[in-house]
Amino acid sequence: MGPNPISFPEIEAYCRLMRLPLEPHHVEAIRAMDAMWIDRAYAKSAVPAGTKTLPQRSEHALTPAMFDLSMG
Numbered sequence: 001m002g003p004n005p006i007s008f009p010e011i012e013a014y015c016r017l018m019r020l021p022l023e024p025h026h027v028e029a030i031r032a033m034d035a036m037w038i039d040r041a042y043a044k045s046a047v048p049a050g051t052k053t054l055p056q057r058s059e060h061a062l063t064p065a066m067f068d069l070s071m072g
Contacts, residue, residue: 003042005031006034
């Protein structure tokens, strides 16, 4: 469990909703930045071998209000 790469359908849906025309080189840049972010996120979450951890999961369902609060 953890972050997943941004998919092409997600990029396409965002562009459609925001009426934002992107060219192929824009999508390549977005995917490259996303790959770097994911690499960094997984590097931060690396735990030494033998360390016990708890799953990072909330007891509360994600609501639109909670999403807005966490994303600003």
